[in-house]
Amino acid sequence: MNIISLWISWFYFDMSRDYFSAFKNFLKFGINYFSTPLLLKSFFSPWKRFQSEYPRTFDIGGFLASLIFNLFSRFLGMIFRIIFILIGISFEILIFSFGIIFYICWIFLPVFLLVGIFYGFKFLLL
Amino acid sequence: MNFNLEKTKIFQAVSLEKQYLFNYDKSLKKIFCLLTLIFALLYIPALLYEIQSKDKLLGLLILSTTFWIFFVIKYNFFNLKIKKTELETPLVFALSHPDAYNLAEFLDFDTAKLFSNIISFCKKERFQEINTPAFLEVLIKNEHPLSEFLFNRLAIKEKIEKKLKDYFDNLRKEEFSRNLSPQFQEIILKAVNMALEKEKERIEVGELLLSAFKIDPFFEKILFEEDLRESDITDLVFLFETSQRKISESKKFWKYENLLKHGSIAKDWIAGYTFFLDQYSIDWSRSVKTWILKEIIGHEKAINQAERILSRTEINNVLIVGEPGTGRKSIIEALARKFFLGNTHPSLKYNRVVELDLISLFSQIQDPEEVELLLDRIFKEVVQAGNVVLVIDEFHNFIGQKEKRPGAIDISSVLGKYLHLPRFRIIAITNFTNLHITLEQYPSILTLFEKVEISEISRQETMKLLANSALILEQKYRIFVIWPTLREIINLTERYFPTIPFPKKALDLLDEVMVYVSNLKEIKLVLPEHIAKIVSEKTEIPVGEVEQKEKNILLNLENLIHQRIINQEEAVKEVSEALRRARAGLEVSKRPIGVFLFLGPTGVGKTETSKALTAIYFGKEEKMIRLDMSEFQRIGDIPRLLGKPGEEGLLTTKVKENPFSLILLDEIEKAHPNILNLFLQVFDEGWITDGQGRKIIFTHNIIIGTSNAGAEIIWEEIAQEKKVRIIKKDLLDYLLKNRVFRPEFINRFDAVVVFKPLDKENLLAICQLNLSKLKKNLEEKGIEFQITQPLKEKIVELSYKPEFGAREMKRVIQDKIENVLAKAILSDKLKRGDKVKIDPRDFSLIIEPR
Secondary structure (H helix, E strand, O other), rough: OOHHHHHHHHHHHHHHHHHHHHHHHHHHHHHOOHHHHHHHHHOOOOOHHHOOOOOOOHHHHHHHHHHHHHHHHHHHHHHHHHHHHHHHHHHHHEEEEEHHHHHHHHHHHHHHHHHHHHHHHHHHHH | OOOHHOOOHHHHHHHHHOOOHHHHHHHHHHHHHHHHHHHHHHHHHHHHOOOOOOHHHHHHHHHHHHHHHHHHHHHHHHHHHHHOOOOOHHHHHHHHOOOOHHHHHHEEHHHHHHHHHHHHHHHHHHHOOEEEHHHHHHHHHHHOOHHHHHHHHHOOOHHHHHHHHHHHHHHOOOOOOOOEEHHHHHHHHHHHHHHHOOOOOOOOOHHHHHHHHOOOOOHHHHHHHOOOOOHHHHHHHHHHHHHHHHHHHOOOOOOOHHHOOOOOOHHHHOOOOOHHHHEEEEEEEOOOOOOOOOOOOOOOOHHHHHHHHHHHOOOOOEEEOOOOOOOOHHHHHHHHHHHHHHOOOHHOOOOEEEEEEEHHHHOOOHHHHHHHHHHHHHHHHHHHOOOEEEEEOHHHHHHHOOOOOOOOOHHHHHHHHHOOOEEEOOEEEEEEHHHHHHHHOOOOHHHOOOEEEOOOOOOHHHHHHHHHHHHHHHHHHHHEEOOOHHHHHHHHHHHHHHOOOOHHHHHHHHHHHHHHHHHOOOEEEOOOOHHHHHHHHHHHOOOOOHHHHHHHHOOOOOHHHHHHOOOOOOHHHHHHHHHHHHHOOOOOOOOOOEEEEEEOOOOOOOOHHHHHHHHHHHHHHHHEEEEEEEHHHOOHHHHHHHOOOOEEEEEHHHHHHOOOOOEEEEHHHHHOOHHHHHHHHHHHHHHEOOOOEEEEOOOEEEEEEEOOHHHHHHHHHHHHOHHHHHHHHHHHHHHHOOOOHHHHHHOOOOEEEEEOOOOHHHHHHHHHHHHHHHHHHHOOOOOOOEHHHHHHHHHHHHHHHHHEEEEEHHHHHHHHHHHHHHHHHOOOOOOOEEEEEOOOOOOEEEEEEO
C-alpha cells in the first residue's frame, strides 16, 4: 500500500472510527454530568430528600402540615429537575450539533487546506 | 532463529520516517502554531485601524494556520498509523515456530528503529556480529527515554559508558556479517516470552533490556559490580512503563475515564443535605479527584473485601483492623477513588467517602448531651443523604469510654441506633490491641461490623510504593532521587526502625529526606548518604559507616577489649569469636547480636568487659542497660520488668528507647526461674511482648548475663592448676546439677564464658591501667603524674583480697591517691606545670615544680 492510500484509509476510516468513539464519550459524559436519567428516575422525589414525618397518633392538623410540606418538597424537586433536565438535553443537542459540524469540517479538511493555501498566497500577493 | 529486520513492514515504517521527514513534524507544528498566534494578534489591530498591509497579514495568517493544521495531521498520521503497522500473526504463534516467522516483524517502531541503528553501528565499527554491548551503546547514545530513566536513576550511566568503551577497544575488527550473536538471539527469544507474559502484541525496548540483564554476561557483570539485583531493573522498567502509560492516558481528554474526572453536578440533588456532617468532616472524594501518577500498591484483597461488604444490604459496615502505618488510610483512598470514578458496584457508584472528625467535634463542644444530640443529627443526615460512606478513624477511642476524662466520649449508644440500617454505611479503623481490649467488650456493636484485617506490606511492595511517591515528590521539590537511595531507605528503616511497620517508616523517611535536601540549596540529587545522615540523627548511631566500622571492630575485638581488660584471654577470645560467628553473614537473623553468660568470682572483670564491649560496639558506655536481677526474685516482679498498662517496664521501656544497646543482667542466677523463662524467647526469637501489648525487638542488642554462682569451683580448680576448658565443664555440671540454671536456658547462649580469678601480676597491670587513667586526667590540668613501681606494689599489697578481685583496688586508689591529689590541687600546693609523684610509704606528695 503506498503512502497516499495509507493516508486516505487512516484519515477517512481510522480517524472517523476514533472520532465517533470520542463523540460517543462526550455524549455519554453529558448525560452523566447532568445526571439526566437519574433525574428522570427520581422526577417526583422530594427536593434533597427533605421530608416531614407524619404524626404517629391521630392528628389531622399535623398530618396535613406534613402532607403539604412533602408535596411542596416534591414540587420543588420537580421544578429543579425539569430545569436541569432541560439544560442537560440542550447540552446534548449542542454536543451533537457541534460534533456533526466538526465531522463535516474533518471530511472536507483536505479541500479547506488547499483553499487555504490558494487564498493565503492570493492575499499575500495582493 | 528467523530475524531479518529489512524484510519487515515495521522497517519500512522506519525508512518512511527518513524519506518523508516525519521526525521534523513535531517542531514544525509548534512553529506554525506560534506563527498563527502572532499573525492573529497582529491582524486584529490591523483590521480595526484599517492598516494597509492588513490583507498581507491575513494571507500570512491563513497560510500559517493551513500549515499548522497540515503538520498536525501529518504528525498524527505518522504516529497513529505508520508507526503501528498491522500484524498478520499473533506473537504467540511466532514463538511456537521461531524459525517459520520473522521475529523482527514483532518489534515495535522504537525498537525497530533502535535495531536499525545497532546494525549501522556494528557495520561502521566492523564488528563480526551484532552483539549485546552494541545494543547498550546505541541505546545510551540515542538517549532512549527508558535508558535515560534507568541508568540515571541507578546513577550508573557514566560507569556503563566507560565499560562499553573498554569493551569496544578490546574487540577485534573484522568483516561485518549481519548475524546476531548467540546471546542476542537468546535475549530476543526471552524478550518475546516476556512480552507475552505482559500481554503485549509487540516486543519493546523494556523487554529486551530486561532479558539482557537476565541472560547476558556483560549485563550481569554490571549488576554484580554495581551491587544491583535483577528485581531492581524489573521494578524500574515497570515504573517507567506504567508512569509513561499513565501520563499518556491522562492527556487523552476525550477518553470516558478522563471525562469522568469532572464529576457530575446533579447527582448530589438526589442525595440529601449533610449540613452538620460537612462542618465536622473531611471529604476524601475531593482529595482523590486529581490523581494522575499516584496509585495504591498492596492491599488489593482488603480493598475488594471492603467494597464487597459495603455493597451488601445487611451488615454493610467495615472494621479495618491493622497497626498504624500499615496503610489503613490508603484503603479508604482507594475506595474513595473507585466510588468517585464509578468503577464499582452500582449501589456504591458516586458515593462520597467522608471521614468524621470527632476530635474537632469534641474540642468545640464539651457537653456530652450536646455532643450526642449533634452526632444523632449527623448520623441521621448520613442516612437521609443516601450517598455517604462514613469513616471513623481510631474507632476504639470513641467506644465504651468508662473513664471520665476530657475528650473521651462514648458514641456507642448513639451509633448503635444506626448501624443496622442498610443506608448507613460506615468504615471504622482500629488496631489489633484495641480490638481485643476495647471493642470485643461490646459484641452488640462488633456483630454489626465485618472485619477486614490489614497486615504490613512486603519490602517489594514498599519499594514500588516508594518509587511511585518519589516521582510525585520529585515534581514537588524539584530534586531527583536515585534508585540506590530508595533501596537504602528500605534497608535502613527495616534495620533501625523495627517497631514501625512498612510502608509508613519508609514513606516518612523519604518525605523527610526530600525536605532536608531541598533546604541544601546547591544539591539537586538525593543520595544514600543523605538517608544515612538522617537515620544517624534519629538513632544516634553512625549509620553508613556502621557496616565498615562493625567489620573493623569485629576483626580487632580482642585487642580493643584488652585495652581495658587485664588477663581473661580465654574469656575475651570466646566472646569475640562468638560475636564474629553471630554476625558473619547472618544479618537477616532476628536474634540479638550476641547472647553471653559470664561466669566467675566477683571483681574479675565481668562487668568491666561488658562496659568495654558497650563502648566499643555502641560508641559509649551509657548505651548499657543494667538490671540487677536479684530484684526480680518473685514472680510478681514480672510487671516491673515488662511493664503493665499505665506503668513502664524496667527492661522493655529502656530497650524500646535504646534499641541499640548492651543489656547486662547482673546476678542472673538470683532471678525467679519463670522470669528466666521469659528470656528464652528473647534469646531465641529476638522479641517479647511487653505489659502494654507492644512488641519489643531485641535484634540490635547484645545481652550478657553475669553470675558468680559456683565461684568456689573456679577457686578450687585454679588452685589445682586445671585448664579453663575443664573448669568450664565442671562449673556447668555443677550449675545444672544444683539446678541453678536449666539446660534449655544455658543452651540459648551463644557462649558461656568463664572468668578466672586474678593473681598479683594481673592486679599490678590493673593498677597500672587505673593509674594511667588518673595520669591522663592530671595531664589535662597541666600536671605530670609519675607512676612508680613501688607505688603500684603498695596499692596491690593494700588491695589484694582474692574474694573481691580488683574491686578493692578502686577504693584504695580513691582513698590513698585521689584524695591526696585533690586536696593538694584545691590548696594550690599542686599547680599547673608541676611534676608530682607519690611516696608509697606514707602516700605523701613529692612535688617538683618545672
